Amino acid sequence: MKKVVIVGAGLGGLATGITLVKAGFHVTIFEKNDHVGGKMMPVQLDDYQFDFGPNTITMPTVFERVFEEAGERLEDYLELIKLEHHTNNHFMDGSFFAMTTNHDDMVKQFQQLDPHAQVSYSDYLEDVKFLYETAEKHFFYRTFSSWTDYTNLSLLKALLQVRPFETMDQFHRRYFENENIRHAFNRYATYIGSSPYVSPATFALIGHLEMTDGVYYVKGGNTNIAKAFAQVFEKLGGSLHTNCEVETLIVKDKRINGVELKGKEKVDADIVVVNGDLLKAYPMLVKEEDRPRFSNQKIQSYEPSISAYVIMAGTKERHENLIHHQVYFSGNYEQEFHELFVKKQLPSDPTIYICNSSYTDRDISPGDNLFILVNAPAVTPGQQIDEEGYKEVIYTKLKSFGIDVSSKLAVEKVVTPSEIERKFGSYRGALYGISSNRKIDSFLRPSNVAKDVDHLYFVGGTTHPGGGSPMVTISGLNVGHLLIDRYR
Template sequence: MKKVAVIGGGLGGLSAAITLANAGMDVTVFEKNKDLGGKMRSIDLGTHHFDFGPNTITMRPVFQQVLAQTGVDPDDYLNFIPLRVHMKNVSSKGEVLYFSNDQQYMIEQIKKFSLSDAENYPAFITEISRIYFLAQRHFLQTTFTSWRDYMKPSLLSALVKVRPFETLNQFIRKYFQHPFIVQCFLRYATYIGSSPYIMPATFAMIAYLELVDGVDYVEGGTSKIAQAFTTRAKQLGVKFHVGCEVTKVKYGKTQIHSIIDQYGITHTVDAVFMNSDRLSDLFELDQVKKDIQPSSSAFVILLGLNKRIEGLHHHNVYFPENYELEFDALFSDHYVEDPTIYICNSSYTDRSISPSGDNLLILVNAPPTKKGTLQIDSHQYRQKIIIQLKELGLDIEDAIVEGKVITPEYLEKEFYAFRGALYGAASNSVKSAFFRPSNRHAKLKNLYFVGGTVHPGGGSPLVTLGGMNVAKKYIAENGQEI
């Protein structure tokens, strides 16, 4: 029986572990923290439940597939609830545009701002669908384990067809003119921590996921996904060492032989799946470039309120007047003066998770950390955001009964995320977007990489898909054991 160690219990590690165990491998997951799920974790403050990390869930079938491949009915583990109207976008002038995957509803919404933008919406949807399906076939579903995989003629031919040399901003403006409509669609760049003014238009495919496929919530909280994966992994015999950091790997010329945990215990292995941040290069296996531009990080405020705030939807975004300034600041390592504010209030959909009042996860994009310097007074910045919300008509201060702030420095320390970045390298260039670190080490042939910092990229569905596909590749090469 092949012994596989998975370093890191994030979604990428868990989906790989399930897939490997289902094929009869002897799998052990090592997670430095007490919680499994990595950046997807639940936090309870009093009677208020929060899902830290992924709240906007797209690509539902990917999560279901991880469970279904093991012969169980995913519905026995997770109850996905589609959100027909999934986002309330609010402009700096107080205009409101709701997002939905109902095309007709969207056209009616956009019509209120611009007739021609509304007329162009179907063509926009057709084009982002085309890009998505090409990307899905050639990038998202593919596992890259050697430089040859990046050079396949079919991949290169697909690459030129997905608008890599146009920016997202240029692409969106071909269809929409109204500044607020444009702003709403540009925000998709931040789903992978990048700038819409420089990132390739290819990432308009993220809009496809929301505006065509739709957004889901999970009953009981989105972190139920990580919990369901953990349950299924245990049922399949995966062993978990939680609160157990891997501190060293021992290797020869082409193979890792063993890993050593924080207690000094040596575990021999046939293969290692590394779910920890590739850019952090914890084990100094090779010279990962440190001049990489990291994706943005996040400044998160969790607030439990003693009442329900009228007008708040499940997902809400409050935009500033000048959107471009936000990215100028973030990618020159500064906090944003007038940031876009995202608020998740999941108790809008699921009262049971926060019965005594709203559970607000307030997120603003933040720059990556700088070694040795705390870039912001977190209390002051929290207050600034609460005041900004008051000016926008959301007076929450007196209703706060629970609170917690999470900074980029915390993300770096807690998850060993390179400079606290949410998604590894920013996808601000063709190279960084399409040639992410591969899924196997160049020399150590039994060392595989999964998670948001490697191919196919960040975001909960992609890391889950990547974890499953890399595991399948390993199984295909090493044989099914049952």
């Protein structure tokens, strides 16, 4: 059976590994960090446990599918908790809007805040459901590995149906007249690292996931998803090595031969799958002359998604006014995206997201375990961040909303975009690979199949179908299935 090496144990790499090892391939995963899961990283600060990375889990059926493919059951590994009333949104004018999958509660709020939305909300839910179902049927489970993928008529028809020519903001304007409420829905663009004012309305489909399907948390921490994937992979006979960096891909006569590890050990492989961010890992692992159709110049032409400035803060006392997810919005949301993507600077009046998973799961920390995230521009070489100064901007803004973190601090750790770039090997610190601000990058992401090197494949957020924990898992499954079709 073919020998496969996977570079990186992010969710994408692990999903491919499970699919292939179950199908009888001989699979080895090398991961440079000491944890599995990549950006889905557990952080322990004294007694306080944090999920770095995915705090909002949607599309549980995707994770279920990985277990099913392995002949296992998700519920034997993970306890998923559905958060019905999931996100509290706070605005600078003092108003408040709670997001919940409970339809009646939503309509009640619209009565007060947005009479137009009270009428149009049902249409909104229908329309985002259609966007989701169309994208799921036609886009998610393709690898775009053959020309028929591009010339398929039903695919072209579907593409026109998912509102590619309208922006997410324009789409939301039809249903929500209250500007604050629109901001709350427009924030979904940041789930793909993009701006709602330019990215296509297609991604409003996230509204279907959050407002109908549901937002989930995994008991004990979301990072348990990655740990469970690794457990299943090894149980099936896969070989997984952490603290093991791949330094070079061995390419001979335009064909992959194996990999060379840091320390110079060589490992033979018939097939290599790279899970590290394609834009960063490919040029690091393969000489430019061996990848003429993916030159350094081409790499620079891509716009990375947003990055993040993160504070993990454990508090001695709990805040009574915090739930699992909450957002404190900027006074000028549109300007925030202008600063992120045009001026390429940290927002002067940032929107602040806080996850307090200990609200749902009291066992994981003695006080609040606040994961505080602010959107940040992708790393620009040479640009410095005033780490301490910006932390003060965030804490001061939170104080104005009645959240006094600094006086209650027990533990604290700041993670900047440069650290995200270094730790996970993500291109310019991007959280979600390439941004979806340009239509071409939304619908034609870099292929999962290398064009210049035979038997080399890519999974993860920069490739199709995109970033976010369920999407990268789908990319892992897609590539697993493609390899089974091609090589078994």
